[in-house]
Amino acid sequence: MSEELVTFFKAxxxxxxxxxxxxxxxxxxxxxxxxxxxQLKPSTVSHHLSKLAEAELVSSxxxxxxxxxxxxxxxxxxxxxxxxxQTELSSVAAEVDADAYDNKVVKDYSxxxxxxxxxxxxxxxxxxxxxxxxxxxxxGKRYSEKRVNEILSxxxxxxxxxxxxxxxxxxMQREGGGGEYWRV
Amino acid sequence: MSEELVTFFKAxxxxxxxxxxxxxxxxxxxxxxxxxxxQLKPSTVSHHLSKLAEAELVSSxxxxxxxxxxxxxxxxxxxxxxxxxQTELSSVAAEVDADAYDNKVVKDYSxxxxxxxxxxxxxxxxxxxxxxxxxxxxxGKRYSEKRVNEILSxxxxxxxxxxxxxxxxxxMQREGGGGEYWRV
DNA sequence: AATCTAATTCGATAACCATCGAATTAGATT
DNA sequence: AATCTAATTCGATGGTTATCGAATTAGATT
Numbered sequence: 001m002s003e004e005l006v007t008f009f010k011a012x013x014x015x016x017x018x019x020x021x022x023x024x025x026x027x028x029x030x031x032x033x034x035x036x037x038x039q040l041k042p043s044t045v046s047h048h049l050s051k052l053a054e055a056e057l058v059s060s061x062x063x064x065x066x067x068x069x070x071x072x073x074x075x076x077x078x079x080x081x082x083x084x085x086q087t088e089l090s091s092v093a094a095e096v097d098a099d100a101y102d103n104k105v106v107k108d109y110s111x112x113x114x115x116x117x118x119x120x121x122x123x124x125x126x127x128x129x130x131x132x133x134x135x136x137x138x139x140g141k142r143y144s145e146k147r148v149n150e151i152l153s154x155x156x157x158x159x160x161x162x163x164x165x166x167x168x169x170x171x172m173q174r175e176g177g178g179g180e181y182w183r184v
Numbered sequence: 185m186s187e188e189l190v191t192f193f194k195a196x197x198x199x200x201x202x203x204x205x206x207x208x209x210x211x212x213x214x215x216x217x218x219x220x221x222x223q224l225k226p227s228t229v230s231h232h233l234s235k236l237a238e239a240e241l242v243s244s245x246x247x248x249x250x251x252x253x254x255x256x257x258x259x260x261x262x263x264x265x266x267x268x269x270q271t272e273l274s275s276v277a278a279e280v281d282a283d284a285y286d287n288k289v290v291k292d293y294s295x296x297x298x299x300x301x302x303x304x305x306x307x308x309x310x311x312x313x314x315x316x317x318x319x320x321x322x323x324g325k326r327y328s329e330k331r332v333n334e335i336l337s338x339x340x341x342x343x344x345x346x347x348x349x350x351x352x353x354x355x356m357q358r359e360g361g362g363g364e365y366w367r368v
Numbered sequence: 369a370a371t372c373t374a375a376t377t378c379g380a381t382a383a384c385c386a387t388c389g390a391a392t393t394a395g396a397t398t
Numbered sequence: 399a400a401t402c403t404a405a406t407t408c409g410a411t412g413g414t415t416a417t418c419g420a421a422t423t424a425g426a427t428t
Binding site: 369384388 | 399400402403405415417420423428
């Protein structure tokens with residue numbers, strides 16, 4: 001889950017919190033000192049520190065009256081190294097529904113009964129539609145051109161175009177002369 | 185100015201924008217495609233992309249109907265390398281008023297007339313007060329103990345403690361026998 | 369030229385969040 | 399034990415921002 005990454009960036013997406021990190025990079029400070037330096041109230045600084053702690057960027061220990069906060073340098077280095085690694089980025093991308101685009105195109109171009117209003121002019125959208133349409137054919141089964149047209153006609157009257165494009169986009173194949181089609 | 189850093193982190197501090205970055209890491213996408221994939225409206229995605237562009241994380245070019253956005257990998261690498269460098273961190277810290285802590289302590293312990301309500305019990309605060317008090321003495325000039333007490337008395341009646349602590353914290357020095365003091 | 373299509377901009381709304389002050393808690397000093 | 403101090407928590411408030419729908423713009427296709 002990329003929740004952790006969001007927490008990390010949110011923690012640093014505030015100028016006062018960045019200043020806190022900058023100060024703690026020099027040496028540890030108590031809440032009171034930070035508040036005085038940043039000219040904020042202790043309660044506000046406490047709030048900021050809890051956000052930084054949630055991202056594991058700082059930790060604290062008691063020291064007489066004070067709770068002294070220090071920067072977790074390890075975390076900082078680790079994050080800056082791994083943050084934009086290929087694995088990290090693709091794990092974030094993995095969270096999106098890869099079919100959402102096709103689904104939307106199909107939805108936009110379909111009528112209530114499942115037939116198509118029109119055939120999209122744009123290649124990408126046409127391809128999405130064809131990926132949908134081709135599901136009407138069973139894998140490994142052979143169809144005559146007549147049967148193909150019957151099936152396609154439930155989507156759109158222009159079965160010739162659909163048939164041609166399905167082959168063109170290599171979603172179906174046609175045997176040289178016999179006029180037999182199959183899904184690939 | 186750390187404004188740039190804040191912009192950078194703010195740009196990534198949103199889960200949908202992170203997903204966009206994750207997707208663009210694979211390949212370029214149009215606004216419409218991103219909107220379908222994230223199940224957001226194009227106007228919303230446009231908004232997100234403009235934030236990412238402001239941080240120079242993405243750029244776009246027109247392509248037929250679409251404006252196709254791509255990730256600026258250079259920027260990503262550069263940022264992840266320099267983000268937490270010592271120079272970057274200390275430049276952020278440099279924006280805070282280093283005297284703000286002393287000023288606050290002095291303010292908290294001073295009455296309207298400039299004299300001190302009490303002497304702080306905590307070392308750090310006492311030190312801040314002493315750094316303030318010592319300014320009443322000219323650099324390079326010598327003072328008799330009697331004169332020192334006169335000057336200190338405008339801050340607090342316990343001149344003996346003040347005098348002793350000023351020497352203890354090495355803000356003033358005292359000649360062995362003669363009883364002369366000077367600021368250091 | 370007329371028409372589409374996608375992108376952007378704008379205004380409105382709801383959710384989020386930084387900040388504060390007051391009240392409470394935790395802990396140390398006396 | 400009583401008192402003091404700093405930290406935290408809580409509630410309220412004002413400012414920010416993610417999201418949407420409508421209107422507009424920019425550009426390509428016909």
